[in-house]
Amino acid sequence: MTEHFRSLIQNSWDIILVLDADGTIRYVGPSIERILGYKPEDLINQNVFKLAEFYYPHKHTVFREIVNEALSSSNTSIVTECWLRHCDGSRRYFEVIGQNLLDQPSISGIVLNLHDITERKRVEKELSMALHTALEASRVKSQFLTMVSHEIRTPLTAIIGIAEVLKETPLTLEQQKYVNVLETAGNTLLILVNDILDFSKVESGTLSLDQVHFDIRELVEKAIAAAAVRAGEKGLTLTVEIMPDVPSGIMGDPGRLTQILLNILENAIKFTERGEVVLRIKNNPDAKDDEGLLFSISDTGIGISEEKLNTIFDSFTQVDSSIRRKYGGTGLGLAISSRLVNLMGGRMWVESTQGIGSTFYFTIKFGSPSMDDPYIIQGGKR
Numbered sequence: 001m002t003e004h005f006r007s008l009i010q011n012s013w014d015i016i017l018v019l020d021a022d023g024t025i026r027y028v029g030p031s032i033e034r035i036l037g038y039k040p041e042d043l044i045n046q047n048v049f050k051l052a053e054f055y056y057p058h059k060h061t062v063f064r065e066i067v068n069e070a071l072s073s074s075n076t077s078i079v080t081e082c083w084l085r086h087c088d089g090s091r092r093y094f095e096v097i098g099q100n101l102l103d104q105p106s107i108s109g110i111v112l113n114l115h116d117i118t119e120r121k122r123v124e125k126e127l128s129m130a131l132h133t134a135l136e137a138s139r140v141k142s143q144f145l146t147m148v149s150h151e152i153r154t155p156l157t158a159i160i161g162i163a164e165v166l167k168e169t170p171l172t173l174e175q176q177k178y179v180n181v182l183e184t185a186g187n188t189l190l191i192l193v194n195d196i197l198d199f200s201k202v203e204s205g206t207l208s209l210d211q212v213h214f215d216i217r218e219l220v221e222k223a224i225a226a227a228a229v230r231a232g233e234k235g236l237t238l239t240v241e242i243m244p245d246v247p248s249g250i251m252g253d254p255g256r257l258t259q260i261l262l263n264i265l266e267n268a269i270k271f272t273e274r275g276e277v278v279l280r281i282k283n284n285p286d287a288k289d290d291e292g293l294l295f296s297i298s299d300t301g302i303g304i305s306e307e308k309l310n311t312i313f314d315s316f317t318q319v320d321s322s323i324r325r326k327y328g329g330t331g332l333g334l335a336i337s338s339r340l341v342n343l344m345g346g347r348m349w350v351e352s353t354q355g356i357g358s359t360f361y362f363t364i365k366f367g368s369p370s371m372d373d374p375y376i377i378q379g380g381k382r
C-alpha cells in the first residue's frame with residue numbers, strides 16, 4: 001500500500017508534501033523540481049514553515065495557518081489557495097488541499113497537495129480585465145446614446161411643433177403635402193429617438209420605475225382606445241378579456257405598462273391582415289403570491305418562423321429586411337418591452353406559428369396598495 005502510494009505521488013503533476021505532526025517534511029514529490037525549480041532532497045527534513053518562509057517570505061503566516069489547520073485535528077481536510085516563489089523569483093499560484101492522515105497507519109502524516117493554478121489565475125485576471133473594459137465601454141456608449149437622444153429631441157420637438165403651426169396657415173396643395181411629409185417624418189424620428197433613449201436608459205441601469213396606485217381596467221381601457229382605431233381601420237376585431245379575480249387597484253408603473261401593452265398590441269395589429277387580436281389578463285397561476293399578473297396578446301397574423309423566435313427580443317432585430325420595408329419600425333420595441341418587464345420582476349416570451357398567428361405573453365409582479373397610497377387616475381408618464 002505504501003509503495004502504491006509512493007508511486008502515485010511520485011508520478012503526480014501536483015506538488016505533494018508529506019509532513020510530520022510538527023511540520024517536518026518527510027516526503028516531497030519530484031514534481032517540485034519541474035514546478036518550482038527546487039530539488040526534493042534539499043527540502044527533506046526541513047520544517048515546512050521554513051519552506052514556507054523561504055518561498056513565501058512576506059505572507060508566510062497565511063501558509064502557516066493553512067498547515068496548522070491541517071495539523072490541528074485528524075481526518076480533516078482543507079482547500080485554499082496560496083502563492084509560492086519559484087527559484088527564478090517569479091510567483092506561482094497554487095490550490096492547496098491539505099489532509100490530516102496522521103491516524104492512518106499506511107500514510108501517517110499531513111498530506112499537502114499543491115496544484116499549480118498560475119495559468120488559470122492569469123486567464124481569470126485577463127478575463128476580469130476584459131469584462132471590466134467591456135462594461136465600461138458599454139456604459140460610455142449608453143451614456144453617449146442618452147445624451148445624443150436628449151440633444152436631438154429638443155430641436156426635433158420644435159420642428160414638429162412648427163410643422164403643426166404651419167399646417168394651420170393658408171397653404172397651396174403642394175405646400176400642404178410637403179408639411180405633411182415633414183410632420184410624419186418628424187414624428188417617426190421622435191419615436192425612434194424616444195426608443196433609443198429608453199433602451200439606453202434600461203441598458204445603463206438608469207431607468208427608474210414609478211410605484212403608484214392605479215386601476216388596471218382603466219389603464220387598459222385607455223390603452224386599447226388608441227389601438228382600436230388602428231384595428232378598426234384594418235377591419236380587425238380587438239377584444240379584451242380581464243378575469244374577474246384580477247384586482248383593480250394595484251401598485252406599479254402605469255406609464256411603462258401602457259408602453260409595453262401598446263407596443264405589443266400595435267405589433268399584433270401591424271402584422272395581422274385579417275382576423276382578430278385578443279388581450280387577456282389573469283392572475284399568474286405560476287406566481288407564488290397573488291401579486292403576479294399574466295398578460296397575453298394573441299393575433300391571427302403572419303406569425304414568426306421558429307428560428308427567428310429566439311432573436312426577436314434582441315435590440316434592432318426584425319425578422320428580415322422585407323419587414324422593415326413593408327411595415328417600418330426599428331426593431332427596438334420588443335427589446336425595450338422585454339427589458340421593462342424584467343425590471344418589473346417578470347418575463348416575456350412568445351409562441352408563434354407562421355401563417356397562423358402569434359401569442360406574446362408577459363408576467364409582471366405588482367404590489368398591493370395600502371390605504372395610504374394615493375390613487376393615480378391618469379395613466380402615468382413616459
Ligand code: ADP
Pocket residue numbers: 263267268269271299301302303304312317318319320323328329330331332333334335358
Ligand atoms: P418593430 O416592430 O419596431 O420592428 P419590435 O421589436 O417591436 O420592432 O419587433 C421586432 C420584430 O418582431 C418585428 O419587426 C417583426 O418582424 C416581429 N414581430 C413582432 N411582433 C410580431 C407579431 N405580432 N407578428 C409577427 N411578427 C412580429
